Amino acid sequence: MQIIKQLELIEQVDQLIRLNATGAPNQFAYRLGISKTKLYRILRIMKDMNAPLKYDDGLSSFIYEQDVRFSFGFQVNVSENKSITESRKHNRKRKDLPMLVIKNAEKMAS
Secondary structure: OOHHHHHHHHHHHHHHHHHHOOOOOOHHEEEEEOHHHHHHHHHHHHHHHHHEEEEEOOEEEEEEEOOOOOOOOOOOOOHHHHHHHHHHHHHOOOOOHHHHHHHHHHHHHH
């Protein structure tokens, strides 16, 4: 899926920016295996998502001007763990639910 690949690329870009290890734009694009044009497109997307990006000539690296964190995906809230556990107990009592549903709920809770 195209969107997943873009998000994974943004995650790679984010990691290298955090390490102050991007290098000049040509080096950065090469490191990522993409064109310089695509790199600038990704950086524009990140800026559109409020990433405080800038290029630091002294470090020869892109940097964040503020402490930020990028993440994507779904995470189970800690406060919901109790209700998931209670739900599993209830589901085990019901014979009409397949075990697959229970196993998936257990994976999500861990």
